[in-house]
Amino acid sequence: MSSIIKVNNLVKQYEHAKEPSVKGISFDVKEGEFFAFLGPNGAGKTTTISILTTTLAKTSGELQIAGFDIDKQAKEIREQVGIIFQKPSLDQSLSAEENIRFHACLYGMYPYRPSFKMMPKAYQKSVLELAEILGIKDSLFKPIKKMSGGMQRKLEIIRSLIHTPKVLFLDEPTQGLDAVSRRSLWQYLEQVRAKYGTTIFLTTHYIDEAEKVDKVCIINNGSIAYTGTPDEMKRNLLRQELIIDAVDRDSLLAEVKDLGLPYQLDQQLVIPFYQKSPQEIIQKIKTELSVLKVVEPTLEDAYVAYIHKNGGITA
Amino acid sequence: MSEAVLYRKRIKSGLLRELNAMVTIAARDIILYFKSPGNIAMGLFMPIIMMGMLGGSLSQNMASGLGFNYDQFMLIGMLVNMLFMTTTTGVASLVEDRITDFTQEMLVSPISRYAIVSGKIIGSSFGAMVSMIGTLVIGAIMGISITLHQTLLIFLLAPLMCMSAGALAMVVIGLIRSNKMANMAVMLISMPQMFLSGAIIPINHSSGVLFYLSRLMPMTYCLDLVRAVVYKGYEGYDTVVMFNPVINLIAIIGLTLSLLVIGTYFYVRSEKNR
Numbered sequence: 001m002s003s004i005i006k007v008n009n010l011v012k013q014y015e016h017a018k019e020p021s022v023k024g025i026s027f028d029v030k031e032g033e034f035f036a037f038l039g040p041n042g043a044g045k046t047t048t049i050s051i052l053t054t055t056l057a058k059t060s061g062e063l064q065i066a067g068f069d070i071d072k073q074a075k076e077i078r079e080q081v082g083i084i085f086q087k088p089s090l091d092q093s094l095s096a097e098e099n100i101r102f103h104a105c106l107y108g109m110y111p112y113r114p115s116f117k118m119m120p121k122a123y124q125k126s127v128l129e130l131a132e133i134l135g136i137k138d139s140l141f142k143p144i145k146k147m148s149g150g151m152q153r154k155l156e157i158i159r160s161l162i163h164t165p166k167v168l169f170l171d172e173p174t175q176g177l178d179a180v181s182r183r184s185l186w187q188y189l190e191q192v193r194a195k196y197g198t199t200i201f202l203t204t205h206y207i208d209e210a211e212k213v214d215k216v217c218i219i220n221n222g223s224i225a226y227t228g229t230p231d232e233m234k235r236n237l238l239r240q241e242l243i244i245d246a247v248d249r250d251s252l253l254a255e256v257k258d259l260g261l262p263y264q265l266d267q268q269l270v271i272p273f274y275q276k277s278p279q280e281i282i283q284k285i286k287t288e289l290s291v292l293k294v295v296e297p298t299l300e301d302a303y304v305a306y307i308h309k310n311g312g313i314t315a
Numbered sequence: 316m317s318e319a320v321l322y323r324k325r326i327k328s329g330l331l332r333e334l335n336a337m338v339t340i341a342a343r344d345i346i347l348y349f350k351s352p353g354n355i356a357m358g359l360f361m362p363i364i365m366m367g368m369l370g371g372s373l374s375q376n377m378a379s380g381l382g383f384n385y386d387q388f389m390l391i392g393m394l395v396n397m398l399f400m401t402t403t404t405g406v407a408s409l410v411e412d413r414i415t416d417f418t419q420e421m422l423v424s425p426i427s428r429y430a431i432v433s434g435k436i437i438g439s440s441f442g443a444m445v446s447m448i449g450t451l452v453i454g455a456i457m458g459i460s461i462t463l464h465q466t467l468l469i470f471l472l473a474p475l476m477c478m479s480a481g482a483l484a485m486v487v488i489g490l491i492r493s494n495k496m497a498n499m500a501v502m503l504i505s506m507p508q509m510f511l512s513g514a515i516i517p518i519n520h521s522s523g524v525l526f527y528l529s530r531l532m533p534m535t536y537c538l539d540l541v542r543a544v545v546y547k548g549y550e551g552y553d554t555v556v557m558f559n560p561v562i563n564l565i566a567i568i569g570l571t572l573s574l575l576v577i578g579t580y581f582y583v584r585s586e587k588n589r
Contacts, residue, residue, distance in 0.1 A: 055419055055586065057588050075426075076425070078425040079425040088416070089416040089417055089419045103420065103424075106420075106421065106424040108332035108425070111326065111335055112338045114342060
């Protein structure tokens with residue numbers, strides 16, 4: 001797979017800031033990849049996204065998206081990307097449909113017409129179908145200010161996808177959404193990704209949302225701190241554990257010692273496993289177990305461990 | 316999900332896409348105009364204040380002994396002044412767009428920054444045209460009228476004047492980041508022009524700094540061009556009109572284009588270079 005985003009030695013120094021917000025970061029994102037760009041508040045995530053989407057000038061460095069150079073072909077890059085901003089960027093005075101129409105016409109998808117009914121049939125169909133999928137069809141012609149935060153976020157998603165971007169930047173897309181809305185949003189984005197191979201560049205504070213990504217990149221204090229798959233990150237930073245206990249704990253302990261398994265005795269017996277699978281370990285234990293749990297660390301556990309290991313939040 | 320959902324059908328021609336984007340941005344401002352009671356109220360009351368009160372008072376107290384029809388002179392001044400003032404106010408709403416983060420939506424779209432700025436100015440011109448009609452109505456109520464032919468000529472020139480006003484406003488608005496400052500900027504742009512460009516006071520005898528300032532203001536040439544059109548063939552043309560209409564036209568186009576380039580540069584720079 002070729003890289004759709006190439007970032008080389010990117011630096012951003014804000015005016016009047018003592019030190020750069022982004023300090024020479026480099027990374028690449030493959031075509032069709034689901035890429036999570038994680039980091040604490042103020043680490044440089046939004047700054048990086050703003051530069052990638054051409055709304056903020058970089059101080060130095062090289063950047064290419066879909067083969068276009070940001071210095072010479074910013075307009076071409078803007079054609080290829082869609083973005084959901086951290087702060088909603090809808091016009092609160094317009095209706096939901098007017099916001100979508102504004103976006104579609106701005107991107108040259110359709111010639112502008114003063115009403116929904118006068119717009120081309122293809123546009124009408126697209127909007128109604130997307131609204132149906134995301135459950136906002138009933139609110140489509142109502143003013144935005146009367147919609148809930150979740151519905152407004154869904155509307156932003158419809159808007160960002162209407163021009164079929166190759167790369168979709170999601171800057172904290174589920175901020176302020178309830179669990180049901182978050183889930184339906186991710187289901188829909190999964191559908192889009194599976195069907196059209198859209199590359200997704202995500203920043204989020206909900207680390208569990210990055211659990212299914214292809215690659216994780218952690219930025220801390222303006223520098224890239226870690227890059228790898230979520231599984232690599234979990235393996236490198238945290239151990240997988242088997243938690244067991246028995247009514248006859250002494251017998252269980254003796255058996256574990258005989259098998260030469262490393263263990264830790266807290267309230268229950270914690271056995272980390274590396275080479276052996278949990279099944280291999282369990283098969284060898286004869287004592288009747290009263291507790292059996294396999295603990296797989298989450299990406300959030302790994303992320304928090306990483307941040308702590310590296311001196312906490314330095315941003 | 317059907318194929319129609321992600322069906323690509325872009326407008327192929329680059330120029331048409333830019334024009335379509337300009338129309339879209341302008342249309343948004345027109346929709347917002349009708350949705351805002353404040354804008355409609357301003358469109359109705361400003362002509363009453365400017366033409367009815369200020370203009371009426373000046374007419375009653377200053378009109379005699381000038382050697383030309385002051386009422387008509389002042390009506391033209393107020394018409395052009397309303398166009399400039401309302402367009403400037405409309406362009407100032409870019410600051411509001413920036414505060415509500417709507418600017419980002421426009422800036423990430425694949426269109427020229429000139430299309431964004433021009434679309435904004437065209438949209439703002441709509442409110443200006445409404446105010447101009449209001450001013451004509453108030454003028455008619457005050458007994459100051461111009462012929463239908465003159466009215467049509469003014470309407471034909473109005474878009475050029477709005478563009479000029481918007482371009483001037485962009486130079487200042489592009490640098491501003493708060494609503495409070497934007498409101499002050501509208502006054503700082505509008506007031507000097509009203510007094511120095513000859514909207515309500517003849518400036519044929521201006522000298523010194525005031526002379527140079529009047530010559531730098533696009534509204535001076537806009538007013539003079541409109542007066543040249545209205546007064547053509549009428550008594551007082553030589554007293555009222557200062558420049559050849561061709562010179563006015565060249566000055567307006569030159570100043571508008573220069574200001575548009577500078578204003579757009581400031582606007583984009585303040586958005587991108589933080």
